[in-house]
């Protein structure tokens with residue numbers, strides 16, 4: 110790798126970020142370590158906004174930042190040993206920064222094998238603040254290289270939250286303490302769009318259904334070929350397609366690989382092993398998440414089928430209008446994740462959609478349903494109260510499309526609350 114090429118890339122990136130990129134929409138919930146010397150790792154599905162978070166950091170620290178994208182084709186062949194050259198190239202371009210604190214923003218860094226060692230040394234010894242991003246589960250906290258254990262600070266990046274989505278639409282909830290009735294009407298309208306189209310940043314900026322449909326299709330295509338077929342050198346395309354179809358229409362449902370195997374094994378040839386591997390790839394590219402059954406033993410948790418949630422509502426394949434409850438549930442799951450809850454489902458005599466465990470280990474049973482009707486009322490409530498008794502708490506929530514009231518049943522206080530309000534709370 111030649112230093113002169115690195116200098117060109119550094120300079121052209123700087124020019125691009127400062128001149129071409131408009132000020133990014135502010136992301137909520139991204140907390141950075143204060144003075145700790147940690148490598149900050151942004152991880153999440155492609156197109157969720159990681160690069161723009163790095164751009165934002167660059168714009169806010171423009172005198173002393175370096176941005177490099179390791180998917181840049183000019184950098185193919187970049188190896189861990191070239192980091193030193195990169196640092197020199199940067200300081201030769203900006204000699205006044207020698208000895209000062211600088212920021213290194215390294216995008217899609219999982220492409221450079223052995224990146225951890227340089228980053229660790231940089232934060233520990235070189236007065237460099239390091240921010241890296243990656244679109245692979247290799248960057249998730251429990252997968253991160255031992256080299257960085259205790260030295261990294263991981264931040265999950267999901268597509269826009271409803272609050273961020275509203276910011277795109279010009280409604281800043283942070284600034285509004287009370288909603289006027291017009292604002293409320295707007296918020297609800299936007300919420301309906303958000304439930305349907307999800308929060309991929311680029312999609313959020315579009316206004317017509319046609320454009321949104323097209324872009325989401327393009328995303329799916331890119332994720333399918335780049336993040337699955339190419340990355341994992343997939344050969345059984347029919348299997349991958351069938352699995353994708355099934356997964357993306359099974360959001361908020363229990364999903365069983367054994368059932369899938371039985372259903373498809375006569376349609377085209379594949380082994381169970383291959384199926385398990387492909388399924389794992391979906392998890393690894395962070396397109397889907399698994400939620401396990403609430404149980405004391407790991408054995409019980411793993412033996413029961415997981416529920417599947419998508420990283421974005423826009424990717425859901427809808428079959429009927431009866432899916433709106435499942436879309437709400439998918440959204441509620443994502444919001445719980447943003448709020449850093451660990452999520453389980455409850456299924457004993459009765460069922461409850463979620464048992465959410467907060468970072469300080471408090472448990473909160475939650476049902477999600479579009480609306481409470483004569484038919485479902487009993488089931489929703491008794492599932493929730495059973496879950497509350499089971500885990501030993503006396504409060505639960507039912508999230509709905511737009512209903513709000515409070516109930517008290519069997520010693521359990523139940524808050525029925527609109528999901529849109531809960532998302533911006």
Ligand SMILES: Nc1ncnc2c1ncn2[C@@H]1O[C@H](COP(=O)(O)OP(=O)(O)O)[C@@H](O)[C@H]1O
Pocket residue numbers: 132133134135136153154155156157158159160161162309310311
């Ligand atoms: N905070 C943001 N403000 C405005 N637009 C954004 C923001 N984040 C992402 N976008 C838009 O979404 C696109 C994809 O985001 P990007 O940061 O490239 O995702 P990732 O790096 O995770 O693949 C960007 O090109 C930009 O158009």
Ligand SMILES: [Mg+2]
Pocket residue numbers: 159160161216
């Ligand atoms: Mg990126």
